[in-house]
Amino acid sequence: DAGVIQSPRHEVTEMGQEVTLRCKPISGHNSLFWYRQTMMRGLELLIYFNNNVPIDDSGMPEDRFSAKMPNASFSTLKIQPSEPRDSAVYFCASSLWGTTGELFFGEGSRLTVL
Amino acid sequence: QQQVKQSPQSLIVQKGGISIINCAYENTAFDYFPWYQQFPGKGPALLIAIRPDVSEKKEGRFTISFNKSAKQFSLHIMDSQPGDSATYFCAPRDTGNQFYFGTGTSLTVIP
Numbered sequence: 316d317a318g319v320i321q322s323p324r325h326e327v328t329e330m331g332q333e334v335t336l337r338c339k340p341i342s343g344h345n346s347l348f349w350y351r352q353t354m355m356r357g358l359e360l361l362i363y364f365n366n367n368v369p370i371d372d373s374g375m376p377e378d379r380f381s382a383k384m385p386n387a388s389f390s391t392l393k394i395q396p397s398e399p400r401d402s403a404v405y406f407c408a409s410s411l412w413g414t415t416g417e418l419f420f421g422e423g424s425r426l427t428v429l
Numbered sequence: 430q431q432q433v434k435q436s437p438q439s440l441i442v443q444k445g446g447i448s449i450i451n452c453a454y455e456n457t458a459f460d461y462f463p464w465y466q467q468f469p470g471k472g473p474a475l476l477i478a479i480r481p482d483v484s485e486k487k488e489g490r491f492t493i494s495f496n497k498s499a500k501q502f503s504l505h506i507m508d509s510q511p512g513d514s515a516t517y518f519c520a521p522r523d524t525g526n527q528f529y530f531g532t533g534t535s536l537t538v539i540p
Binding site: 319346348350357358360363365370371406408410412415416417418419420421422423 | 461463465470471472473474475478518520522525526527528530532533
């Protein structure tokens with residue numbers, strides 16, 4: 316099993332630019348989560364989907380952030396325009412809701428906004 | 430909303446010692462109580478988990494103790510090894526499949 320696949324692994328961009336992070340969950344999983352991790356704020360849930368439907372996006376910082384899950388095998392997190400305070404590691408995780416519910420995390424996308 | 434309180438923030442233990450990390454929660458709708466382990470540069474990974482109908486679960490050197498009435502659960506690492514040095518998170522889950530991660534505990538095991 317390939318696990319959760321995230322891209323890019325590293326992204327360096329300038330303030331004001333659009334950033335798109337991508338995630339491919341584990342095949343067969345029906346829940347997908349986007350987290351952000353920083354030293355100051357720890358691991359924060361941004362949004363999660365059950366069966367491709369957004370369930371809770373209350374963690375999305377502001378309108379600059381948007382997430383989509385057009386099908387069961389792909390999700391994107393977009394930041395437009397990006398700001399230096401968005402610099403963090405963004406994790407995608409998936410799980411099979413209705414079972415043990417173990418969360419499987421990707422390796423993360425490290426974003427640096429200059 | 431701070432539904433989960435994890436302590437301590439950091440922990441230094443000698444090799445062979447016992448590491449204990451605690452997690453207190455408020456939401457009685459939590460139905461699954463996992464601990465995740467994260468190494469630098471990696472995503473968190475499930476270490477061990479317990480359901481609320483048992484009070485203890487042991488897997489090798491790792492044990493979860495669960496106290497439902499006190500709304501607390503803890504991770505015990507016996508015979509701690511330098512390879513256990515990592516950040517640990519408790520992350521209880523509610524019935525809507527949302528996980529609530531603690532603030533993390535940085536464990537350092539000194540050889």
